[in-house]
Amino acid sequence: MDEASARFEQMFLPHLDAAHNLARWLTRNGHDAEDLVQEAYLRAFRFFGGFKGGDSRSWLLTIVRNTCYTWLQQNRRQELETVFDEEVHTSGSAAFNPEKPLLANADSQMLQQALEELPVTFREILVLRELEGLSYKEIADIADMPIGTVMSSLARARKRLRQSLVRSMKAEA
Amino acid sequence: MSCKETQPFLEGYFDGELDLVKSLEVETHVQDCPACAAAYRELRELRTAFTSSSLYFKAPGKLQHRVRSAIRDEAPSSRGAWLSGWWLPLRWAGMAASLALVVLVTWNIAPRISSRSADETLVREIVDSHVRSMMLNHLTDVPSSDHHTVKPWFNGKVDFSPPVVDLTAQGFPLTGGRLDYLEGKSVAALVYQRRQHRINLFIWPSPETANANESKRSEKGYHLVHWAKSGMTYWAVSDLNPQDLGEFTATLRQQLP
Numbered sequence: 502m503d504e505a506s507a508r509f510e511q512m513f514l515p516h517l518d519a520a521h522n523l524a525r526w527l528t529r530n531g532h533d534a535e536d537l538v539q540e541a542y543l544r545a546f547r548f549f550g551g552f553k554g555g556d557s558r559s560w561l562l563t564i565v566r567n568t569c570y571t572w573l574q575q576n577r578r579q580e581l582e583t584v585f586d587e588e589v590h591t592s593g594s595a596a597f598n599p600e601k602p603l604l605a606n607a608d609s610q611m612l613q614q615a616l617e618e619l620p621v622t623f624r625e626i627l628v629l630r631e632l633e634g635l636s637y638k639e640i641a642d643i644a645d646m647p648i649g650t651v652m653s654s655l656a657r658a659r660k661r662l663r664q665s666l667v668r669s670m671k672a673e674a
Numbered sequence: 675m676s677c678k679e680t681q682p683f684l685e686g687y688f689d690g691e692l693d694l695v696k697s698l699e700v701e702t703h704v705q706d707c708p709a710c711a712a713a714y715r716e717l718r719e720l721r722t723a724f725t726s727s728s729l730y731f732k733a734p735g736k737l738q739h740r741v742r743s744a745i746r747d748e749a750p751s752s753r754g755a756w757l758s759g760w761w762l763p764l765r766w767a768g769m770a771a772s773l774a775l776v777v778l779v780t781w782n783i784a785p786r787i788s789s790r791s792a793d794e795t796l797v798r799e800i801v802d803s804h805v806r807s808m809m810l811n812h813l814t815d816v817p818s819s820d821h822h823t824v825k826p827w828f829n830g831k832v833d834f835s836p837p838v839v840d841l842t843a844q845g846f847p848l849t850g851g852r853l854d855y856l857e858g859k860s861v862a863a864l865v866y867q868r869r870q871h872r873i874n875l876f877i878w879p880s881p882e883t884a885n886a887n888e889s890k891r892s893e894k895g896y897h898l899v900h901w902a903k904s905g906m907t908y909w910a911v912s913d914l915n916p917q918d919l920g921e922f923t924a925t926l927r928q929q930l931p
Contacts, residue, residue, distance in 0.1 A: 503749050506748075506749040507747050509745065510742065510745065514738065517737065517738055517741065518730075518732045519691045519731050521731055521733035521737060522732070522733075525731040534731070535734070535737050539741050542741045542744065543745065543748055545749070546745050546748055565763070581736065604723055605719040605721050605722040605723055605748060606725075607723045609728055609729065612723055612724070614731060630689070631721065632724070632729060636691065636881060637691050647798065647799065647802045648809050649802050651804065652682075652686050652691070653682075655685055655689075656682075657682075659685070659717065659720060663720060666723070
């Protein structure tokens with residue numbers, strides 16, 4: 502094996518889980534996620550010459566995200582175009598809503614479903630923050646948005662997720 | 675801090691993304707305010723739900739093999755092996771042709787794409803700055819309607835002297851000035867008002883020769899007007915309707931150098 506691909510593998514293969522997790526949540530499908538991760542790695546390898554050092558995980562995830570969005574555009578266009586009514590189920594603050602179930606009790610399956618049902622931009626920001634544990638700055642770089650937008654989108658995404666969890670927990674009770 | 679002031683920062687506080695001073699302010703408020711404390715508790719509960727769930731999709735073992743072998747197939751050394759053989763000349767011709775195409779395409783299109791996206795990035799930055807200035811209750815560093823107070827305030831804070839004109843008589847009272855940060859440099863922001871609407875006017879130096887006529891655009895429901903004159907670049911942004919904003923810039927430009 503030549504030196505470039507050895508260096509590339511050493512630098513980027515450790516982020517394979519992160520790449521796969523992001524692709525899996527963006528596509529919501531294991532098969533497509535694996536294909537797209539492979540494609541993203543190949544693209545990363547071709548662009549490797551342009552990698553000026555720095556955060557290799559963010560760099561790779563930017564390419565993974567980009568690859569997935571291109572795929573979504575070609576295969577699930579309407580998902581990207583979905584406009585959603587933001588404030589349909591605005592619930593009051595918890596202090597004034599004693600019947601509200603405890604969110605911490607939501608089980609994996611419920612949370613997974615709620616997250617999968619979120620619009621892709623909200624889903625992605627929650628995955629990067631809560632599952633990947635990235636900082637606002639890293640998310641801003643990957644998703645190509647200003648840090649202020651990261652903060653406000655995250656707030657909206659969490660709110661939507663809470664609402665949908667509370668709904669499904671109430672339905673189950 | 676009030677609830678209204680705290681809310682935009684609650685997520686940042688929860689995520690440990692605020693500077694120390696802001697964190698302490700939010701913390702103090704959350705301790706005293708049941709509603710914000712409840713909102714904060716909800717954020718914590720949600721995170722607990724995340725950490726106690728198995729939502730992380732690790733890569734299956736076979737994917738590592740797949741990716742590895744794809745990279746090795748792509749690596750130059752194995753491509754070198756392809757190059758040998760009777761069809762080498764053909765391949766060279768093909769490569770030359772595609773190279774020519776790339777050069778042609780890059781030469782023709784790339785400058786346009788990159789300059790457009792740089793512009794779009796700037797527009798987005800400006801709108802964000804405008805929104806932030808309203809949201810964070812940090813509209814002005816020097817709250818004054820007197821341009822003799824606002825103009826000298828910028829001395830020593832930016833390395834240029836922004837022209838400050840008062841338009842109270844024309845229905846756009848000056849409410850103050852602020853230091854802001856755009857495209858990686860410090861810029862002057864002047865704040866004008868019409869009715870309940872605020873106008874942020876961003877000013878920074880541009881090359882003397884780079885005069886630009888007025889151009890208008892909209893982004894996320896905000897309207898922007900841009901021009902450059904006498905060595906200064908101007909961007910006015912507001913949620914004001916385009917007609918009034920146009921009146922603002924027209925009036926302003928009559929009084930500017």
